[in-house]
Amino acid sequence: MSPTIVGLIGIFALLILIFSKMPVGFLMALIGFVGFGFLVSFEASLNLIARDVFAVFGSYNLTVIPLFVFMGQIAFHSGISARLFDTAYKFMGHLPGGLAIATVWACAAFSAICGSTNATAATMAAATLPEMKRYNYKAGLATGVVAAGGSLGILIPPSVIFIVYGIMTEQSIGKLFIAGIIPGILLTLLFIATIVIWVMLKPDLAPRAQRATFREMIASLSGLVETLLLFLLVMGGLFAGFFTPTEAGGIGAFGTLALAVIKRNLTWKGFIAALFETTRISCMILVIVAGATIFGHFLAVSRIPFDIANWISGFDLPPYVIMFFIILVYLVGGCFIDALALIMLTVPIFYPVITHLGYDPIWFGVIIVLITQIGIITPPVGINVYVVNGVARDVPLEVIFKGVVPFLIALIIGTFLLIPFPQIALYLPSLIR
Amino acid sequence: MDQAYQKTRSFAVGFNWIASAAVIVMMLLTTADVIMRLAATPIPGVYEIVGLLGVVAVSFSLAYTSVEKGHIAVEFLVRKLPRKAQAVVAAANDFLSLVLFFFICRQCVVYAGVLKQSGEVSLTIQMPIYPFVYGIAIGCAALCIVLLMEFIQSIRRIVQ
Numbered sequence: 001m002s003p004t005i006v007g008l009i010g011i012f013a014l015l016i017l018i019f020s021k022m023p024v025g026f027l028m029a030l031i032g033f034v035g036f037g038f039l040v041s042f043e044a045s046l047n048l049i050a051r052d053v054f055a056v057f058g059s060y061n062l063t064v065i066p067l068f069v070f071m072g073q074i075a076f077h078s079g080i081s082a083r084l085f086d087t088a089y090k091f092m093g094h095l096p097g098g099l100a101i102a103t104v105w106a107c108a109a110f111s112a113i114c115g116s117t118n119a120t121a122a123t124m125a126a127a128t129l130p131e132m133k134r135y136n137y138k139a140g141l142a143t144g145v146v147a148a149g150g151s152l153g154i155l156i157p158p159s160v161i162f163i164v165y166g167i168m169t170e171q172s173i174g175k176l177f178i179a180g181i182i183p184g185i186l187l188t189l190l191f192i193a194t195i196v197i198w199v200m201l202k203p204d205l206a207p208r209a210q211r212a213t214f215r216e217m218i219a220s221l222s223g224l225v226e227t228l229l230l231f232l233l234v235m236g237g238l239f240a241g242f243f244t245p246t247e248a249g250g251i252g253a254f255g256t257l258a259l260a261v262i263k264r265n266l267t268w269k270g271f272i273a274a275l276f277e278t279t280r281i282s283c284m285i286l287v288i289v290a291g292a293t294i295f296g297h298f299l300a301v302s303r304i305p306f307d308i309a310n311w312i313s314g315f316d317l318p319p320y321v322i323m324f325f326i327i328l329v330y331l332v333g334g335c336f337i338d339a340l341a342l343i344m345l346t347v348p349i350f351y352p353v354i355t356h357l358g359y360d361p362i363w364f365g366v367i368i369v370l371i372t373q374i375g376i377i378t379p380p381v382g383i384n385v386y387v388v389n390g391v392a393r394d395v396p397l398e399v400i401f402k403g404v405v406p407f408l409i410a411l412i413i414g415t416f417l418l419i420p421f422p423q424i425a426l427y428l429p430s431l432i433r
Numbered sequence: 434m435d436q437a438y439q440k441t442r443s444f445a446v447g448f449n450w451i452a453s454a455a456v457i458v459m460m461l462l463t464t465a466d467v468i469m470r471l472a473a474t475p476i477p478g479v480y481e482i483v484g485l486l487g488v489v490a491v492s493f494s495l496a497y498t499s500v501e502k503g504h505i506a507v508e509f510l511v512r513k514l515p516r517k518a519q520a521v522v523a524a525a526n527d528f529l530s531l532v533l534f535f536f537i538c539r540q541c542v543v544y545a546g547v548l549k550q551s552g553e554v555s556l557t558i559q560m561p562i563y564p565f566v567y568g569i570a571i572g573c574a575a576l577c578i579v580l581l582m583e584f585i586q587s588i589r590r591i592v593q
Contacts, residue, residue: 021511022526023504030533050540054566057491060484066456067463243467246483250463257460279452279494280503286491287504338505380509 007302028291067249072114078260083223097199107149121150144403156184292344334375478558492572
């Protein structure tokens, strides 16, 4: 059997068995292990798994993940989200759909110190849903806006997805982070436009809240100041070249913890919960990375990624048509497979194609994150919808999925704006070395 | 049996405390290093130590993450199956995962032995690397115990 055939069998086995509820990281490692053993030798394959696992678990670059996750968890457990929402609410609550708009701003701000969508959605849901309920916002709008707004967590830096993509493709994590800023702001504005249009069409969705006094507005600003300080410390230091992404994560986690302790916002119980969540999430991510590394080594000896890249270029199609198909694969795949797993699975295959076609790898990273955001709020595996449902147990899943639809349109518009205008993502990275 | 599972659980939580401590030390060490570097001279070997602490953080949380059902899996199709069939799929998954981590564990012991023999140390501070590879083996062994417990539970659900 030719290596290519074995590689194809491996890919198909993975695509089918992924639905068997076996942890995705385990499955990739298992198929990679068997496939590599079949193509090279089982002796070599045994050596490969030990070396790959050690290389991934002990990679200095990957330690950025637990550190940034810890930073987000501390922010979550110390109530920064509630204070951010309070600021946005005091300034915008009285506008039509004002609470929903405030939720989007608070999500965007929280995303600037948190790198994962689930944490952003969970923390913002807990902070904002009771308020929107109090003002009789319809459940679909209220939950939909949190699920969609939470997805900004991976576009606005820091971002776990950018970190993993950067390491896989050997692109600068700092450049990827900075590339997410303008698309993040653009998407925040698109989400707000969505709310405004939706509420104009159906005013009973969102009754107006009362206007805050000027004094209340000013007093609420302290919620924003701490977040801004942390963001400037972490991202500023990273972009100025003072420290590596791992150091930025360490300093960010330390700064967030120090602020929480000084302001007495974090209980011992909250601290332990943050720590245990951090190890659990980091372990989950690194197991997937290790599994994908073993699977990737199997694919490399099967020569599939090169064959696919050659095969696709052989069609002589215009690059944007190929790009369109790749986006389609992510859109469909994203509905069924977890975002991180999908990226780990497909980037080794598509990345050579993308660079071969002359697309910018940083830009492609942003596109992938945008499509991932779509995936995490679409059924049946829209993780953010389940997270929001976990907080709002009285709201049926269908209602949340329906509430997300208008925001999906905004996300699709955002993605398709980036295709003809890559500068939206690439302008800021072009300014740094 | 349930008591045995409870014991495994507290054992996994105990391991996770070690992983958590590693994360805290990583955070403190990187912060101290940056401050020292801006002020005077950096702490030597922080890159290596942080990488090796990463090994501890992930290896010792493997069992806990599994107990907490924290590993990402695509569930929606299996959830639609009848209960018995779900248990059969779960048993097969647990068994295959057990085999995989048994091999990773065993091979890490072999690999650590090789590293010990050849006297492999980290570049700057000359710290031996092999104990950390044993660490992975210990973490995988703990995960194997969790997987074995879950496998037995799935089998019990099949025969019930």
